[in-house]
Amino acid sequence: MTARTPTTGPLAGLTVLDLSRMLAGPFCTMVLADLGATVLKVEPPFRDMVRDQGPYAEDDELKAYGGYFQSVNRNKQGLVVDLTSQDGGAVIRRLATTADVLVENFRPGVMERHGLSYEELAGINPRLVYTAVRGFGDPRTGSSPVQDWPSFDIVAQAMGGLLGITGPAGGPPVKTGPGFGDIVPALFAAVGTLAAVRERETTGRGRFVDVGMYDAVVAACERIVYQHSYTGAVPGPEGNAHPLLCPFGLFPAADGFIALAAAPADHHWRLLCEAMGRPELGTDPRYARNTDRVAHQADVLDAVGEWSARHTRAELADLLGGRVPFGPVNTADALFEDPHLAARGMLQQVEHPGLDRPVTIAATPIRLAGNGPPAVRRAPLFDEHTDDVLRRAGYADDEIARLRATGAIGAPGSP
Structure with a gap:
């Protein structure tokens, strides 16, 4: 099979402005990038925290990013914008005028404080699909008494019921290995985003899409909800067996x-x-x-x-x-030795800055008949595409230089 590049996938022509951090938001936009969308990953001057998390290869002296960042930010273009500054906020608004989708995962009110709320951006681009992945959802779709709480994967796993049924039978709860408290919400967010993009074809208008991490884990643990409703049981850790199926x-x-x-x-x-x-x-x-x-x-x-x-x-x-x-x-x-994964192209090699050899990451499992597995482009270096993206948005070189001088864009101290 001939590999296709992400820009030739079914979402080619769709531009996604990715303001998200850590795992949930970036995993959502990674799904879109793997399917061909142009994803502009916007980092703050102090960098996405994941960029420095590793793990690093022993012979990587550059340490531009580790495996975590590489895996979930592949196929994206990277730029640096300080959206907390007046000029930086203006850059985001300008990029949003031509974007199809914006994804962010701040707590409620953060984007509002910077003049970048859904309402503000929809006012300049009514076709914008604005997707928020928050710990406990957004008040626009239903306020929560804990909506202002910060949340990470482990919190969503715990509150959503996943940890309550994971672990040795009769024993304490055990965290799941993968970050399902982030990844499950990310997948729901990708589906919701594409549903809103499809709806826009009919209505001509975008939509605010909201996924709460807590909500998403509850949805994924649907079995414990109906078990309790139908029988009054309170499922506990199940070990390696199943309460309804045997063996x-x-x-x-x-x-x-x-x-x-x-x-x-x-x-x-x-x-x-x-x-x-x-x-x-x-x-x-x-x-x-x-x-x-x-x-x-x-x-x-x-x-x-x-x-x-x-x-x-x-x-x-x-x-x-x-x-x-x-x-x-x-x-x-x-x-790495499994013939099925080799046949399906599920482990793909990708360039890594600072290494003279490729590294391997998990590819998307989404396959389209008639196409081979998508080719994978490495994750962007910090500030790698800022100038190129702004030029495409209509900024002149002198404007870009001025924005860099003020710190509104670019890596700190960059010329």
Whole structure:
């Protein structure tokens, strides 16, 4: 397959003004950039905090940014604007006159204080889609008693119910590995943004799109809501099992762990029993249906775990692969050797300033029939595209020089 460049994707021609920081906002705009949008990442003079978070390769002496920044800010153009200054605010307003989308993740009221509210910008560009990702949403769509609280991933995971069901059964809550408290809201924000862009084709007007991180995690944990509503139960940490499906979870192998989902489809349970050499369990009335197996979950889990622990993951793949929903529990190094990910182009090499070799980041999983996996451009250097972006917006070189001299744009101390 021939790789396509992000600028030739389905969102080619869409310009996104990205004022967001950290992970939630930048992940949202990364999704749009991967699909071909021109994303202008605006950093403050003191830099996006993620730029300096690492991790760094041992031989990277430049340290322009680490892997975190590279991964979620790929395919973007970078500029530096001090939106807290009068001139910097004017630059953002000018860029917003021709932008299709603006994304920010400040707390409520921050953009208003700088004269950059949705209402202000929509007044000069009625077609602007303005997307906000906040910890607890925006008062425009529903005020909250905690709307002014700051929030990060762990807070959203905790309050949204995710941590309440994660961890060993009967034990304390455990944080999930990835930043789902940021990434889930980011994905909802990308969907909401594209919905508003689509609506604009009919109405000619943009829309304020609001996603609360807390709200997004609750939406992703929808199961605990209906469980409590229907039964009054308060789900707790579930370990590696499932409260409604059995067997459905993690099981030991002789050389690690596997994931197995022989439910809710009862025929998968029967196939598993045949592979285990115990076909009688597949028709035993205590275990024949998923609801029966849930009622006798301890017996089922013991039987499956005792069998799986006697086989390696490769042996289990031979016995179960293609017949029962199954997969090994992969560590990061295993991903680099995985033939599926290689075939799908999911691990892509990208240039990294300061290194004479490429690095690898996870690519977008969105595939379009007829296209190969999108090519990936590295994340921008600090202040790399400021002058180019402003020239395209109509600024003359002497105006750009004046803005740099005042500190409204550019890296501190830049000529």
